[in-house]
Structure formats: structure tokens, C-alpha cells
Amino acid sequence: MWAVTLTVTAFMLAPMLLSILAGVVVNYSQGISSGFTTRWLLEVWTGYGNTVLMSLFIACACVVLALVLGVPCAYALARSRSAWARHFEELLTLPVAIPGLASALALLLAYGSVTYFRQSFAFILVGHVIFTLPFMVRMVGSAFRRQELVALEEAARSLGASFCQRFVGILVPAVLPAIVAACLMVFTLSVGEFNLTWMLHTPLTRTLPVGLADSYASMRLEIGSAYTIIFLIVILPVMWALQAIGHVIEKHYGK
Amino acid sequence: MTRHSISGSVSPRFLLIACSAPAVAFFAAFWLLPAVMLIALPAKEGWKTYFATFTDVLYLQSLLQTVGLSLLVTAATLVIGAIMGIAMARSRFTGRGLLLSLLTLPLSFPGVIIGFFIILVGGRQGVVADMSAALGMERITFAYGFWGLFLGYLYFSLPRAIASYTAAAEAMDAHLEEAARSLGARGWAVARDVWWPQLMPTTMACSAIVFATAIGAFGTAFTLSSKFEVLPISIYNEFTNYANFALAASLSISLGLITWLVLWLARRFAGPNASGV
Numbered sequence: 001m002w003a004v005t006l007t008v009t010a011f012m013l014a015p016m017l018l019s020i021l022a023g024v025v026v027n028y029s030q031g032i033s034s035g036f037t038t039r040w041l042l043e044v045w046t047g048y049g050n051t052v053l054m055s056l057f058i059a060c061a062c063v064v065l066a067l068v069l070g071v072p073c074a075y076a077l078a079r080s081r082s083a084w085a086r087h088f089e090e091l092l093t094l095p096v097a098i099p100g101l102a103s104a105l106a107l108l109l110a111y112g113s114v115t116y117f118r119q120s121f122a123f124i125l126v127g128h129v130i131f132t133l134p135f136m137v138r139m140v141g142s143a144f145r146r147q148e149l150v151a152l153e154e155a156a157r158s159l160g161a162s163f164c165q166r167f168v169g170i171l172v173p174a175v176l177p178a179i180v181a182a183c184l185m186v187f188t189l190s191v192g193e194f195n196l197t198w199m200l201h202t203p204l205t206r207t208l209p210v211g212l213a214d215s216y217a218s219m220r221l222e223i224g225s226a227y228t229i230i231f232l233i234v235i236l237p238v239m240w241a242l243q244a245i246g247h248v249i250e251k252h253y254g255k
Numbered sequence: 256m257t258r259h260s261i262s263g264s265v266s267p268r269f270l271l272i273a274c275s276a277p278a279v280a281f282f283a284a285f286w287l288l289p290a291v292m293l294i295a296l297p298a299k300e301g302w303k304t305y306f307a308t309f310t311d312v313l314y315l316q317s318l319l320q321t322v323g324l325s326l327l328v329t330a331a332t333l334v335i336g337a338i339m340g341i342a343m344a345r346s347r348f349t350g351r352g353l354l355l356s357l358l359t360l361p362l363s364f365p366g367v368i369i370g371f372f373i374i375l376v377g378g379r380q381g382v383v384a385d386m387s388a389a390l391g392m393e394r395i396t397f398a399y400g401f402w403g404l405f406l407g408y409l410y411f412s413l414p415r416a417i418a419s420y421t422a423a424a425e426a427m428d429a430h431l432e433e434a435a436r437s438l439g440a441r442g443w444a445v446a447r448d449v450w451w452p453q454l455m456p457t458t459m460a461c462s463a464i465v466f467a468t469a470i471g472a473f474g475t476a477f478t479l480s481s482k483f484e485v486l487p488i489s490i491y492n493e494f495t496n497y498a499n500f501a502l503a504a505s506l507s508i509s510l511g512l513i514t515w516l517v518l519w520l521a522r523r524f525a526g527p528n529a530s531g532v
Contacts, residue, residue: 005342008335012358012413015372018382022375029380073278076271088279095286097518099471101487102507105494106289109296109504126285133278163270194365194474195487199494209365209474216371216478221380224371235363243356 020232023225040226044215048227051211052234058121058207059190062128066186069129070136071179075171077137078144089141093134100195103130107200121205127196132186139185143178144171177249184242191235208234297505304501308509314489318509321486325469328405332412332465333458339413340420341450344427355421359414366411366474373398373407373479401483407475412465423457463521467514486510 023041027034045052077085095103107127112118143149149171156166172179194209201210208231216224297304308314343355361369376382377398384394397403432449440448473487481488486506494503 001338001342004335004338008339008413008417009354009358012361012410015376015410016357016360018375019372069278069281072274076275079266080271080275085275088275091287092278092282094290094515097467097515098511099473099487099507099514101471101473101490102293102511103286103289105490105500105503105507106293107285109292109500110285110289130282130286133282137278157266163266188363192363192365194367195471198473198477199491209367212365212371213367213474213478216367216374221375225375228368228371231364231368236360239360239363240356 016232019225019228021225022221023227023229025222028221028225040222041229044223044226044230047223048211048215051206051208052230054121054206055191055208056234058125058128059187061125062132062190063183063186065125065129066132066136067179067183070133070182071140071172073133074137074141075144075167078141089137092137095130096134100127100131100193101199103127104196104199119202119204124197124200124205124207127200128190128193131193131196132189135185135189136182139182140175140178143175146174149174177245177252181242181245181249184238184245188235188238188242191238293504294508297501297508300501304505305508307502307505308486314486314506317484317486317489320483321470322513324401324405324408324483324485325466328408328412328469329462329466331409332416333462335409336413336416336420336461337424337450337454337458339417340422340424343417343421344424355417359418361411362414362418364411366407366472366476367478369407369410370475370478372410373403373475377403377406399479399482401481403479404476404481404483404485407479408469408472411472411475412469415464415468416461419457419461420454423454427453459521459524463517467517471510471514 021032022028024036024038025032025034026037026039077089104127107123111123117123152170152174153166156170161169191208193207194213197207197210198213201207206214212224212227212231215227297307303310308318339358343351374381377396378384379394379396381396381398384396387393387395397406427450431453432445435445435449470485471487472485473491476485476488477491487510490503490506490510493499493506
């Protein structure tokens, strides 16, 4: 059993370490003996720096949209008893189940001829929101469904609180850990999204993963590795924050 | 599920509709409508186009290769994931938390990075090539064929299995195993009679997600420009190289149906948390 664990750990971690190393050595073929340099990282930033900013921008916009659309929707689905709510919740998760390629083709078919929309970052943003909305709705929705919250809300309503007062004063604070976790999840998914984005992007609206694919195909190994390092720098803090919040939620509310 | 007696009176119906309206409108405009248009597209080239995946030898081969690869990856992932999960659940050492978070980190990687990793390890300038050359053999490059793709798919599937199985193994009942061992069961008997039934729900859920992710994966195969063609690459080629939108749509529908079916079956048999969202 331990042999398996060690082999698997080596299998999973070695490529990451290798690629980090490859991004900071002078010459990959010669390995460490050729010395270390930040040259590749700087070259990546000059050539592809705008993709990092585009990805971060789209990810933040995606989080905002997912929040605005998703949190009220999660509330409605959590409180609704109708069959339509169940059906819609099912439908909402389809973009996650269906390969991203198919959703992208559908979007291109429907809106590809609307030139202004097609060539703007909004086209990619829409794809990302469609893909991440189910996660926001599910994660926040399950927090809204907790029995203590339902009872609390009913108590507030019976004492005369309006919907706005209930929403801002009770509901949002109660589900805040779930909202934060969902935001981090949406952010991570958006930054790492490739299948949809590759079909929807234009040369002027390239995101980080799209740039990565380009550099792997056309640039030397060291540049691809340095670019991967930059991706890791962007994603690691968010992943760790996500796991930390996960532990907080687990401690306070159980699984 | 919400309890009818409490939640029914909390918010009036129009309020719930108002809350969900923006999301519904957005989803209808940017997914439902496009999806309907996509499903209707192959009809323009004739009804037969819907079955192109099965009638055309090239696409059928691509589909079978995709399904075959995904099945193999799923099987390997489940076995390795279960062993890892049980090992991790029963161990306590400093850095365990860090190791677990590092092992699940690849969940956030786009497929292209994993393709790149495979090239780093198994490509023409790869580590394996260097090692085999140093040993006097010819340079071994496996990255661009079936095994490169298989290892890449394994790489992004294992984190999910490890995470699921570690959680499930922690929840396993220690008393059952203790009872079995005190009655003389050893090794394989314990695995077969005590672990396997308890890990069944996780296995079903995990296998469905891993399989569905594998057959829909695009980035890894794309970076490797693999000789072993999978269906998402076929779809991409039809659309990009041959501008054959209707055919690409038909293949996408087939792929989407299979994926949805697999996940739906898992939800039916394993419970509502099986689809992983």
C-alpha cells in the first residue's frame, strides 16, 4: 500500500517540480548545470502578460455576475416547492455535464454573427458564467436549505421584517461562508477554463490557458514552463483559501 | 428538501420568481436557446447526420477509442484512488494536510498544462528519453501516442478519486473491520467483504465523474496532438479545419448525450451527490 502511495505521489508531484525547474534554468537540455535565470519569466510577461490580466479580469467579472445572478436564484430554488424549480436546477447543471466544446459551439451558432459581442471579452465571460453558475447556485443553495435558517427567517418574517431586511440582515450573513467558498470556486474555475474559451476567444481576447496552449505549441520549453509557473502563482493562493474556507465551514456547520 | 410546513409561507411566489428571473433569463438566452439551435442544426444536412457518429467509420473509431480510453482510465483511477484513499485516511504524519492539498491541486489545472507535463516527462526532450539514452537504449518517447494520453488523463483524474476516497475511507466503520479481523479474515477477504461494500457509493459516484470528464476532455489531447484521436478532437477538427458546423454539432450532441446519460445513471443509483456539483 505504501509503495503505491509513494509511486503515485512521485507521479503527481514530479511533473510540477520539473516544470518549475525548467522555467528557471538557463537551458533545459543542459539542466541545472546551466544555471538559473529569471529571463524566461520576464519574456513570458512581455509576451503574454496581457493574458494574465485578461484572465484575472474575466474571473473577477465572472464572480460578480455569478453572485448577482446566482445568490437570489439559489434562494428562490431553496424555498420553492414547485416542480419547475427542480427541473430548472437540473437544467442549470447541464453545461457542467456536457463537454465545454459543445456549449461553445452552441454559443457560436447563436451569437457568432453579432460581431461586436463576438469579438469582445463579454463573449468569453458569458461562457464562463454559464459554466460556473451551477456551482454558485448549488453551494449557496445548500446553505440556504439548512433548517435553522428556514426557522430563523420565518421568525423574522412573523415579526414584521420585510424581504430586504431579511435578505440583508439574516440570510446573507448566515450563508456568508458558503458564498465566499462559491466565489473562490467560481474564480478558480474561470481562471483554469480552457475547453470553452479556446473556441470562443479571438487574438485580442486571449486568456491565460489560451496563452499557455499557444506557448506550448510555438515557444521553447523554458518559456512554456515559466508561463506555467505564472499560472501556479495565480492559482495556488486561491486554491489554498478555498480549502481553508472549506475547513471553516466544516467546523461550524458539519459536512 | 425544504419542509413544507415551515418554508411554504416564508416568501410569496412572485418574490421567488423575481429572485430567479435574472438567472433564468440569462441561462435561457445564453444556453437553452443556443443548445436548441445546435440540436436543430444537423437536420439541415439531413436526418442521417444525427447518426454520423455511428455510421461513419472514422467517427465510430474515434468514439470507440474515446470510450475505451476513458474506461481504462476510470478503472485505473478507481483502483489507485481507493488504495491511496485508504492509506491516507489511516495515516497521520506531519505534512499530511499539505500532501493532500498538493495531490488535489491538479483539479484546477486546464488540460493543456497536463499535456505539457506529459511532454516534459515523455517527449523528445523528456526525462524518460534522457534516462533511456543514458542507459544506452534509443530515446523512449511515449508522449504522443496512446500511453501519453492515458497517463495525462490519469493525472487529472486521480486528484478527484483521491479526495473522494480519502473522505469515504475516513467514514468507514472501524468496528466492522475489527470484527472481521478478529474472526480470522486477512488481506483480500477484508478488502472484498468489508471495504468494497462500504466504498460502493463513492465508487459509483467517482467512476461516473471520472468517466464523464475523460470522454469530454479536450485540452490534454489538443496539446499532445495525439496520434490516438478522441471524439472532442474530431469535433474540433470538423469545426475548425473543415468548417463543417452541422457535423461538429451532430458529434457534440452524441458526446453530450453519452456524458449526460452516464451522470444521470450515477445519480439514480448512487444518490444526489453523485454528480459532483
